[in-house]
Amino acid sequence: MKLSKLVKINLISYFNYYKILNAKTFKDKLKEIFKFLFVIIVYGIFGLYIYLFAKLVIDGFITLEIEEVILGEFFALASIFILFATVFRVDSMLFHSKDYDLLGSLPLKKSTIIASKMLNLYFSNLIFTIIIMVPVLIVYLQNVTVSHLFIPLYLLTMLIIPLIPTIVATFIGSLISFITSKLRFKKVFQFILMLSLTLVSIYFSFSNNDISNLELANLSKSFINIFNNFYPLTKVYMDILVNYNWQSLLIFMGIPLIAYILTIGLISKFYTQIIVKFKERITTGHYHLEIKKTNTSFGALLKKEFKRFITSPTYILNSTMGIILLLILSIVINFISLNKLTTFIPIEEINALVSENGALFMGIMLLISCTSSSSISLEGKSFWVIKSIPVSYEEIFRAKVLVNFLILFIPSLLVIFFLNCKFHFSFLTNIVYLAIFLSYSILISILGLIINLHFPLLNWTNEIKVIKQSVATFVTIICAFTLGIVPIVLLSKFNGNLYLLSISGIYFIISIFLSIYLKKVGKKLLLKLDS
Amino acid sequence: MIRIENFSKRYNKEVLAVANLNLEINDGDIYAFIGHNGAGKTTTIKAIVGILSFEEGDIYINNKSIKTDALMAKKEIAYIPDNPDLYDHLKGIDYINFIADIYQVPKQRRLELITKYGEMFEITNNLGDEIASYSHGMKQKIAIISALVHEPKVLILDEPFVGLDPVSTHNLKQEMKNLAAQGASIFFSTHVLDVAEKLCNKIAIIKKGELIYQGSMEEALQKGSLENFFMELEHNEIK
Secondary structure (H helix, E strand, C coil): CHHHHHHHHHHHHHHCHHHHHCCCCHHHHHHHHHHHHHHHHHHHHHHHHHHHHHHHHHHHHHHCCCCCHHHHHHHHHHHHHHHHHHHCCHHHHHHCCCCHHHHHHCCCCHHHHHHHHHHHHHHHHHHHHHHHHHHHHHHHHHHCCCCCCHHHHHHHHHHHCCHHHHHHHHHHHHHHHHHHHCCCCHHHHHHHHHHHHHHHHHHHHHCCCCCCHHHHHHHHHHHHHHHHHHCCHHHHHHHHHHHCCHHHHHHHHHHHHHHHHHHHHHHHHHHHHHHHHHHCCCCCCCCCCCCCCCCCHHHHHHHHHHHHHHCCHHHHHHHHHHHHHHHHHHHHHHHCCHHHHCCCCCHHHHHHHHHHHHHHHHHHHHHCCCCHHHHCHHHHHHHHHHHHCCCCHHHHHHHHHHHHHHHHHHHHHHHHHHHHHHHCCCHHHHHHHHHHHHHHHHHHHHHHHHHHHHCCCCCCCCHHHHHCCCHHHHHHHHHHHHHHHHHHHHHHCCCCHHHHHHHHHHHHHHHHHHHHHHHHHHHHHHHHCCC | CEEEEEEEEEECCCEEEEEEEEEEECCCCEEEEEECCCCCHHHHHHHHCCCCCCCEEEEEECCEECCCCHHHHHHHEEEECCCCCCCCCCEHHHHHHHHHHHCCCCHHHHHHHHHHHHHHCCCHHHCCCEHHHCCHHHHHHHHHHHHHCCCCCEEEEECCCCCCCHHHHHHHHHHHHHHHHCCCEEEEECCCHHHHHHHCCEEEEEECCEEEEEEEHHHHHHHCCHHHHHHHHHHHHHC
16 A cells, blocks of 8 residues: 555656646646657657567568567567666666655655665656567567467566566666765766767667668577577567467566565665665865865856766766767777778768768767757756856856857867878868868757757756756757758758858858847746746 | 835746735844745745846845846845755865856955855865765855855845754854844844844744734844744734
8 A cells, every 4th residue: 555655656756747737827737748748759759660670670580480589579679778778777766766764764664665666667667668569569460460369468478578677777777876886986987887888789779780681580580599598588478479378477477576576675675774885975074175276257157067067977978979979980980991891882982971971960960969958957956056146147058058069069170080080081071071060069059958948847856857858858859850860851952062061051040040049038938947 | 235125926927925025124134034934935035136036026135126137136145045955066165166256256365265164164174075975054054155255245044044053053143243243234034033033133024925024123022032022923913
């Protein structure tokens, strides 16, 4: 009873249910509904992508008459996805949740508190599982004749899929948090770890792109076999859905459920000790006071914004992954021989592609790197500070935009330098690259801030909510892709350096209009926001 | 000096949080703002410091309107909120320096004041730690030092003693008296009537958004104690 109430409260806050229900005015209600629908649409797009991907791969499986492998493949993909998505949420959801002091003081068993938090993790992962597995079910039913038992069994097993990855992620995540909480340079360690994990997952998700359906099917089969060695429930899962084996069903449901209950018991037993260890912070306690230098008020704002950025590995990785990848790629390309590259594309085409239109493609990576779209929301409960200090709102906006711009443009210059090392650009090509990168950096920095002002989220308890899951971030990503893809689509009608410089010019002009808009409307939007 | 003229604040254009408030806090005043939870104290304070926008009335800080001349008005103010939510990712010293930079406090004066207040509130040794590692009281001390480091002419405090240890509470009260003696206007909300009684020369009592009393502490103390005076006012209101 107590457990269900705790879970209910957690889910209500997760879905912002009361925000919609209790919105004071019709406009507020509409805004909240819009935010909710927007998230649903984004999830829907993700589901559509899974559907199209499943449709693509099942053809190869059908040819090889091993269509059931698709079930195992997506089971494995869902498990890996949940594992990665959960590892870095464990810390904030289990050990650094703000309600610990409150819940800990209530007459609740520790196991009830942990069970509620673990169920919360489970439900959020179940949503991801549904988004991945339901499109696969549709594709499977469209292509394979199944017995009447298939759908109930599929749906039943779908409920079990998130359990084991959540448990594994809980242990890995806890270990990482524990180690990093004891390190002096924990943020650097966290950043390197998160970057490595992200690069590995990106590598795996893109490494199969240029192969045929048949090759993909064969590769998937081998992948399932390898994956089964690590996670034997994969074959058990397929056995249930292919052979309708009840014994397998019992194993598939029994093991994760027992493991989940044991995990809850284990964490509950050591919860207080773990929390105490986590809360022990490294403090110096012997600071020697000295004032090295003073700044102008704008310099102080700029420094504050920059520190906000560099002190959060989550913020760095999620908001600037595009430019980080682009920079890494531009360096790596210098160490790969052109012969290796030309196994896929002729050498002349590579040179032409990079020199003529490469800036537009790379520009997308800049556009999707936006720190300003979270910069207002990240003020959070400290929002009163910028509202109470004697600096103009224009200055606050300028600092946020400038930090985003510098974070994009300085690495962009390095990208151009490294590309030059490999492709020896002409003077004009360098100018085109510079113009595109400059205009894209300015545009997204201003646009992101405007979007955040329209969709602020100040009452967050975990910055991931702002950086990864906020409406402002979603809207910015959609706008970024649109702004990046439109000039590429138009390449069929226009091309050449003049076209690229025109795009840059147009984006400069849009940026000017946006900055006028920011000056006029931004202040009103900021004034409306209450801390 | 703070002058509040016909200030009203509505939330969502419906709920009236503060109605037609008029107050004047002169230079040298230590003015307590007392009232129930939800009476409108924090709303008024947030409006004074320019955090909360409002449509009706105006508030002047040393004759500068917080509505139309916010920047100049804010330069005169130091604000300590009821909940010291500071920038967790910064070190204590970084936050104080940030505020000192904003108010353009010269390097030498800054060093003197941080040294003085750091020792006064016994936090100098921890200034190099991240704010995230601080207790509530330590954050409150950082908020207080940041407020005092630019030598404000107007000091606005919302429940300033919550979370402070007895020594720091004593020192803060002493510093408030010193600042008032130098001509600063001090306006603060509190639920602790004993503190208000001993510290202030004037009080204002607000109930459900309406001012039900304003005047000198001397007058209020004619009922024996501020608590008696407050309870009597309450009683009369209920009648």
